[in-house]
Amino acid sequence: MRAKGTEPSEVSGMVLGLLAVIWFIGVPLCLWQALATAFTGDAELDRGGTNAWLAAAAVIFTVAPVLATGICVFTARVVRAWIFGLVATACVLFVLASLYTEARQAELRRPPPPLPSGYCAEYSGGDSDCPGG
Template sequence: MTSSTTTARRGGPVVGLLVLLWLVGLLALLWWAFALGMESWADQQSNGGARAAELGRQGNQLLLALAVVAAGGPALIALAAYWMRLVRTGTVFLVLAVAIGIPALWVAAHAYRDLAPSPPPPGPPGHCVELSGGDTRCPGG
């Protein structure tokens, strides 16, 4: 038995455990999405949407986490599979990571943009600013 055969035999359970952890993570995030949706629905029914902004922020956090787990899980599994010389398994999970990662990147970018709003545009100062060298138009001065 060669060293690569031994590594591949030990790699099967490790990759299987990583796949199981990835699926459990996805299911946990989907449960969070369901609970958040139910909370949002209950808020609309009872309070008229008083917590809509907070629930929207939580929804964006959920989308970011879902995008990272959905695309990052297969990428990590592919890396582990290649490291343990499971080339076909690594290739399958690498293709899966790319196929999920492209739309996940788009979703994550939009969720992050909504999560971190841009600063307000610069405008005139909200108070009187005295300028030197001329008459002042500030009240009292």
């Protein structure tokens, strides 16, 4: 039997339920809006809107389980804390892997740096047009 002040409150249970609803409905809704924004109108103008919806989905995807884990730890719900903690860890790792992949792809698509001014390349088998050569 627990002491009067140590039992998990009903409010924290309702907050956990609200976080679950936000997580299960908010992430797909944000992804749907990102797809709708990407396929309507001008692609260049809508790229910012698409990125904003994707960022919102990533934030909801990671923050809701982290908050739920914190609430479960604070209210001594051990099993739920472990479950939400594992889900939060998986979500954070997934988002970090996606960010790393996107950064790596952006690095590969970046054009090479320009050659310094006054650069002259000499080629074998021909005359040198470079100054001093």
